[in-house]
Amino acid sequence: MSREEILNRIKQSKTENNLSLPSLDIGITYDDSIIAFCESLKSVAGEMLEEADLENYIKALEHKYGAMKFLNTYVSKEINNPLIPIQMESPHDAKRLDILVIEGLNGIAENGAIWIEEPILYPRSAIFLTQHLIIFLKKTTILNNLHEFYQQANFHEKNYGTLISGPSKTADVEQCLVIGAHGSRSLAVVLID
Amino acid sequence: MNHAVKASKFIEDIERTKWHNDALWFLRQKRDRISDTIPEWEDLREKASLIKDHVISNLDEYLIEFENNAIRNGIKVHWAIDGEEHNRTVYDILKNHNVTKVVKSKSMLTEECHLNPFLEEKGIEVVDTDLGERIIQFRNEPPSHIVVPAIHLKKEEIGELFEEKLNTEKGNSDPQYLTEEARQHLREKFLEAEAGITGVNFAVASEGGVVVCTNEGNADLGTNLPPIHIACMGLEKIVPGKEELAVFLRLLARSATGQPITTYTSHFFGPRKDGEMHIIIVDNGRSKILGEEDFKKSLACIRCGACINTCPIYRRSGGHSYGYVIPGPIGSVLAPHYNMKKHQSLPFASTLCGSCTNVCPVKIDLHHQLLKWREVLTQQGFIKPSKKLMMKLMGIALNSSTLYGIAAFFAKSLRWMPRFMIYHSLNKWGNQREIPEPAKESFKTAFKKHKKSK
Amino acid sequence: MTVGLFIPCYIDQFYPQVGMATVKLLEKFGIDFEYPFEQTCCGQPMANSGCTSDAKKVAEKFYNEFINYDQIICPSGSCVAMIKHQYPHLLPDKDIKPLSEKTYELVEFLTEISEINQLEVSYPHKVGIHQSCHGLRELKLASATELRIDSYNKVETLLKKVKDIEIISLDRSDECCGFGGMFSTYEEAISCSMGNDRIQDHLKHQATIITGVDMSCLMHLEGLIKRQKSPLQVKHIAEILVGEQ
Known part of the structure; x- marks a missing residue:
């Protein structure tokens, strides 16, 4: 069995010492973590959006990317929008999705990332197949840095989660930043109280 | 072919070398700018280094903890002693499910194990989904960088390639356009894939799950559409817990591309509903490196590529000049472990300037390891006899003040030697440089006179 | 003593x-x-x-x-x-x-x-400092640009005590010159390319003198300069500190 062989090799190779783990009492903090979050989000090509502007935002997206048809929303608030939802039973169903509106669980000020956890109401793939992503985030959930995030995070019994920082992007062609690689072409965040 | 020969070929194209140098330097500058915004940057590097030291000295315990927790989460864990077993394990999983179409997100480990040709030979279509990886897959060549695999190519070359492979517009090499075409092409591949293979950035022991970082979202599309996810990891990818994970995630993207974090940092802690998740833990020589005191710290590498971006030799010679799957300083440190004879020139492909060591987010003593390799290679007989003899003679001369005087006499003779005898093809120094003129009198003589005159 | x-x-x-x-x-x-x-x-x-x-x-x-x-x-x-x-x-x-x-x-x-304060010499030239890697990263004579530490430069501090000297700034203030001992002949092509890039950086900022703490790096740069018949000169820092023109 390779397992035993590998573990044996490691046991024979490693040098015993009492190196302990360092304390992790570090991490940048901000006077106003909400402002810092917004700045970070901007730096990763994400957009801030007021709840009231949602309809206009969708119009602006249509203006830029062409007409849209399907929008699914999984936020507790009722939102006004001119589009219709699709049935998403299998992961592949999400391929037709134009806009997905979901809730984020935490925002992180130092990098503009938002924590999304294993969705129950829709397939994971929807987060990445949708052309555009809108995330509702409670202001109170914004933390300064990743240390704070992981200290309070509880992954028990959770199979999946992702930190999303802005829309998908690539710079693989001659270092030119292009927004909209494989995942969503845009990401907007609606901060709510 | 050794590095120097391939490098001198690369550098013949002066314009291209400058372009390549500047492209990589741009990444280094982005790394500098973003690390400037983190007041605790150096402290963070120190913590990362300490965590890795701790993990490296307790690796077996952490791997067992990781495995136990992963199994508890419903993940199937496999172990592979080498690349061959790794490839076979992947194939067996695919075969059991009659998979013929696979999408893969970037993984240096599968490059290291040459998984693609192995699977292709068995009739399985493997599509690399990272844009840069897809480009070089189309070109049938290895990556030239571990983070930006197609950094050696100009957009016009990619435009022509896409014209041939994806039927794009003739002469259109706009990056926005080419990326959009690749998006459409790869969406189809994602949707028809029957399994997804990913690398692993971090394996969290306490959680029994893995974290994969991408900017394009290809790892998530590749794993969340098809029902089978195979994650391949080198056994050094372990971090103890989620708190330690924070340290590395804060360093990784900032060091790599100057981003505060990658766009997607996905935590795969268990299989999807109705899906299967496999993790393959691969040794492939790592346990041997662990046993080498002078080199084991290289196992701390988180594959950010910062040492590659800053390396003035890499920037002027390109990734393919190294002839190993990982180029630059970290590649030159790792490669000789696998094949000393083949990669013997790599530890000499450095001025030992130390910039690599300074940018390394986990503080690997890269330039000291390169120096150590030179010593090992020399001891093992991997040094040109002429070079060895020269060093031997130099050693003898410098060890004796009288002989040193004689050597100095010969140095002086340079002054009356005709130019054609000094500047010839065997004297590499004189190809583009003048040889310093030996002084009329040495410092020793000058100082003696100076003392007398006092 | x-x-x-x-x-x-x-x-x-x-x-x-x-x-x-x-x-x-x-x-x-x-x-x-x-x-x-x-x-x-x-x-x-x-x-x-x-x-x-x-x-x-x-x-x-x-x-x-x-x-x-x-x-x-x-x-x-x-x-x-x-x-x-x-x-x-x-x-x-x-x-x-x-x-x-x-x-x-x-x-x-x-x-x-010795905490020298005044040098009482004049050196009316535009001088570029070549930070040799060993002086910089091993002896830490200055803060390397890779590190996020308070910036300092002992070489520059000392040179600034010389009268009439003008120290120019560089685009890549501490990139290696490519000498590297045996590297200079073993990887001759890269070595010379690196050296030329350093020289261009100094020329671009109108330096007339390149100085540093390592004559070996300067020897390599001087070899390129002389072959190209460039007006630049190299001087070891000790020569400038005693005011040798």
């Missing part, structure tokens, strides 16, 4: 004026020093080529010649880095700490130990 002066082999043979400038500086500041005539080299060429056993013998010779001095001064960052960082490995049976702690590169000595 006696200082032992170490003048590296290539300075002895090719750049004696750098050694003499060092002597003048030490005399000017009234430092009591001796120059042991038996000295040859620190052993770095062999060590960096991997020829450890050849290097070991030379290192031993150096050790015996210098261990009894109170302080050792050398106008080369690279050689001092060799003594401080590689001798412990080359001479494992010797206690290197006393030797390495009292060995100083010239700039280090002048800024830290």
